[in-house]
Structures are given as structure tokens and as C-alpha cells.
Amino acid sequence: xxxxxxxxxxxxxxxxxxxxxxxxxxxxxxxxxxxxxxxxxxxxxxxxxxxxxxxxxxxxxxxxxxxxxxxxxxxxxxxxxxxxxxxxxxxxxxxxxxxxxxxxxxxxxxxxxxxxxxxxxxxxxxxxxxxxxxxxxxxxxxxxxxxxxxxxxxxxxxxxxxxxxxx
Numbered sequence: 001x002x003x004x005x006x007x008x009x010x011x012x013x014x015x016x017x018x019x020x021x022x023x024x025x026x027x028x029x030x031x032x033x034x035x036x037x038x039x040x041x042x043x044x045x046x047x048x049x050x051x052x053x054x055x056x057x058x059x060x061x062x063x064x065x066x067x068x069x070x071x072x073x074x075x076x077x078x079x080x081x082x083x084x085x086x087x088x089x090x091x092x093x094x095x096x097x098x099x100x101x102x103x104x105x106x107x108x109x110x111x112x113x114x115x116x117x118x119x120x121x122x123x124x125x126x127x128x129x130x131x132x133x134x135x136x137x138x139x140x141x142x143x144x145x146x147x148x149x150x151x152x153x154x155x156x157x158x159x160x161x162x163x164x165x166x167x
Contacts, residue, residue, distance in 0.1 A: 001095060009095070010087060010102050017106025021141040022113070028125035045128055050137045051121040057136040065120065073115050080108045100151025107144035 032038065032049040039046055053068060054061030060071060087093060087101040114122040124137040 001093075001098070006088070006093075006098060009098055010084075013099060013102035014106040014109070017103060017141070017144045018110045018113070021107065021110040021139060021144070024140050025114070025123040025125070029123060032125060044130060045126070046134075047125055048127060048137060050124045051118070052124050052137070053121050056138075056142065068120055073112065073120070076108060076112055076115075080105050080112065096151050096154075100148040103144040103148030103151065105148075107141035107148065110141040110144075111139070 028047065028049055032047055034049050037046050037048045052058055052061065054063075055072060060068060063071065083101050084105050087098055087105070093101075111122045122139070122141075124139045124142075126139065127137050128135045
């Protein structure tokens with residue numbers, strides 16, 4: 001993959017992920033009332049405005065403000081910069097790995113921007129589930145991060161068991 005192609009993929013996915021996440025968060029802040037839940041598709045989808053001081057599923061929300069700042073602002077910024085540097089400099093990166101990295105960095109950067117400009121809190125507003133089986137409240141950046149992690153962890157099918165299929 002050429003350097004131009006790599007920069008184009010990274011740039012478009014980073015900007016697209018951040019723009020999509022930030023715009024949906026702003027719409028949620030305008031359209032949703034704090035404390036009110038809006039139900040769709042037979043309660044499969046719930047929209048509910050929440051501010052999360054922690055990480056995924058509010059992990060770390062009970063830490064002191066200082067510990068949350070160190071962990072979720074400084075620590076996350078260092079990890080995101082490291083991932084971006086790796087994506088830009090490594091020679092052995094597949095297109096799928098690059099896409100995964102861009103989605104993780106884009107989603108992480110958007111949530112990081114929330115933390116920096118909203119007193120350490122991230123705007124969340126979506127919840128999915130059936131009956132009592134539900135996700136936590138999340139946002140578009142969280143979806144991008146999860147898809148990015150899956151892209152980094154999963155290998156293309158053609159590579160898995162390729163030699164055994166020829167027997």
C-alpha cells in the first residue's frame with residue numbers, strides 16, 4: 001500500500017469518525033431531555049442522554065477526578081498517539097489493520113475531545129437490547145472503537161486454514 005493511500009485511508013476514517021460521533025452527540029444533547037428515555041422498535045432501541053466520567057460501561061467512574069484525568073485523558077492520548085504512529089510508520093500493516101487502527105484512533109480521539117471540553121465526561125445516548133438483556137449506554141465513537149478492535153483481532157478468512165483446504 002502506498003504512503004498516499006495509507007494517509008488517505010487514515011485521514012478519511014479519522015475525520016469521518018470524529019465528525020459522525022461529534023454531530024450525533026450534539027443532536028442528542030439538543031433533542032434528548034436529561035433523565036428521559038425515548039423508546040423505538042418495541043423498546044429494542046432506547047435513546048437516553050448520559051454523561052459518562054468513566055470508560056466503557058462506566059469502568060473507572062468511581063476513581064478520583066485526578067486518577068480519571070491521568071488514566072482517561074493523558075493515558076488515552078498516549079495510547080492513541082502510539083497507535084497513530086504505528087499505523088503511519090510500520091511497513092507490515094494490512095489494509096484491514098489500517099482501517100481498524102483508524103477507527104480506534106478516531107473514536108478514541110472523539111471521546112477524548114469530550115473529556116477535554118466537558119470536564120472529563122463523555123456524552124453517551126444509545127442503548128440496545130431485548131427485555132432485561134441490554135447494552136450499556138454508548139455513542140458512535142464506542143461503535144467505531146469496537147469495529148476497529150474486531151478488525152485488528154480478526155484475520156481475513158482466506159488466510160485461515162488456507163493450506164488445509166487444498167488436501
